[in-house]
Amino acid sequence: MLCCETKYTLANKVLYTITWKEGRAEWMVSSERSASGAVNEFLKKTNRKKSQISGVHVFGFDIEILHQLRIEQPRELSTDKITIDKRKRPLNEIQSLS
Numbered sequence: 598m599l600c601c602e603t604k605y606t607l608a609n610k611v612l613y614t615i616t617w618k619e620g621r622a623e624w625m626v627s628s629e630r631s632a633s634g635a636v637n638e639f640l641k642k643t644n645r646k647k648s649q650i651s652g653v654h655v656f657g658f659d660i661e662i663l664h665q666l667r668i669e670q671p672r673e674l675s676t677d678k679i680t681i682d683k684r685k686r687p688l689n690e691i692q693s694l695s
Contacts, residue, residue, distance in 0.1 A: 601656045603632075613656065615639045632656040 599617045606612050606629070613635035614627040626642055628634030632652025640648050652658075 601635075603656065613652065615655075617643075632658065 602614045616625045626638035636652040
């Protein structure tokens, strides 16, 4: 079993963690630098030092729709389809009656 996890720390950084089991032992490596850094540590611990794997792919950050949005030309937003609810107000204008 291999589990890849991302967590946001109190220092506004992302902690990339990989945990896995070998027999009865459970192992964990992590990196605050990058997903690829965590993958490289995993490869070192599992004696695959000459292997190269992208952390983006291992952690699932290679979502096709994001790639398509990045390569498309920026388009103007059509404002004729936007519905504005005039009953809603900014939070700084809302008062509690309690």
